[in-house]
Amino acid sequence: MLSGDTGEAVRKRGAGALALSVEDAHRRIQQAALTESAVGRIGLELENHVVDLGDPARPVCWDRLEPLPAAVREAAGACAVSREPGGQLELSAPPRASVSAAVAALRADLDRVRAALAPHGVGLAQVGTDPLRTPRRANPSDRYRAMEEHFAAVGTVVPGRVTMNATASVQVNLDAGPRRVWPDRVAHAYRLGPALVAISATSPWLCGAPTGWQSSRLRAWFGLDQRRCLPFFDAGSRGTVTDPTTAWARFALRAPLMFVRTGDGLSAVRADVTFEQWVTGEVRLSGRSPTVADLDLHLTTLFPPVRMRGYLELRYLDALPTRWWPAVVAVTTTLMDDPVAADLAAEAAEPTDSLWSQAAHQGLADPRLANAASRCLHIAADRVPTELRPAVADLVDLVESGRSPGDLLAERFRAIGPQAALAELARST
Structure with missing residues (x-):
């Protein structure tokens, strides 16, 4: 009781x-x-599109998907392995004491999982949306069947189908911290969101064609019922005191x-x-x-950009290829958990804290977001752990050139076609 x-x-x-x-x-x-805690641990969840290496355009049917976890659980180390509605394979890593440890452990687990899947002719692609195949449900579970039926009944068939079956993200899970910092900490997680979306968007294609959006993944999520998927907490002005647990309860009851x-x-x-x-x-x-x-x-059916599960679950980052996701994770964690970086980033990101749709649509092409993204990256680059600085420097150079990882993917899709590009992503390490 x-x-x-x-x-x-x-x-x-x-x-x-x-x-x-x-x-x-x-x-x-x-x-x-939220649960009171120190700040510092980080958990990562990485969703991966499962790709038939022999025929990337062919959906991987459930009869072929269903046995795969048995082949990868041992390879996945401490990661939990689960399958999303469209058959996406998710690796959920337990919390680690630092972002360096979290990134190193997940990269090693991902490499082993790839090796375990290769004999089955299957690869994993880290990208915000499947750029090629038509979204369709593969997982026959009651949960996903009922979810699909709900979306059909309330008139959100298309975004529902995309979010369930064709999207992938990298989720960053962070400690809530002491109770006294909860209002500022939740607000800051939201304040950083649009700038980090502009940096990390990797879903410019869907169903074999460009969508005109940098993050087609977020476009689909925002196309669902706003009471379920839009921010529940206003970033507001720094120093504003609003209890995020009250806001979360109100959001949940009205969803x-x-x-x-x-x-x-x-x-x-x-x-x-x-x-x-x-x-x-x-x-x-x-x-x-x-x-x-x-x-x-x-x-479990509430999907705002930041969700509270005893800890903070940042859900707004597209899945990115291995060249980029460690840098994006390092930047996100540093801007949240390093007090000096967080204070500087709050000022840099505040002018764009409400530009969620613009970030998903235009990304770095919006000059306000480009400025905020550049400032945030330079702040983080000076304070990320030494072992992650080369990856972050690579990302800084890209963004300073006016491009994002998603822009590079879009160029590749146009150059060689989405089928060859998906195969390339699935084979990359």
């Missing part, structure tokens, strides 16, 4: 499930949002439900129903009130 709950507020249902009041739900979301548990499976919610409407009794689903388990499931 949650601290402060009463027998009247929380009623036992079924096999120990707990029915909630709206106050219980709000309190539980707040309590789980639409995607699916609910029914019997042994999940059933798509086919109407616009928020968790708040369900928990207050305004709407009933499956003939019952929501439980703690329903709330916990709902929280």
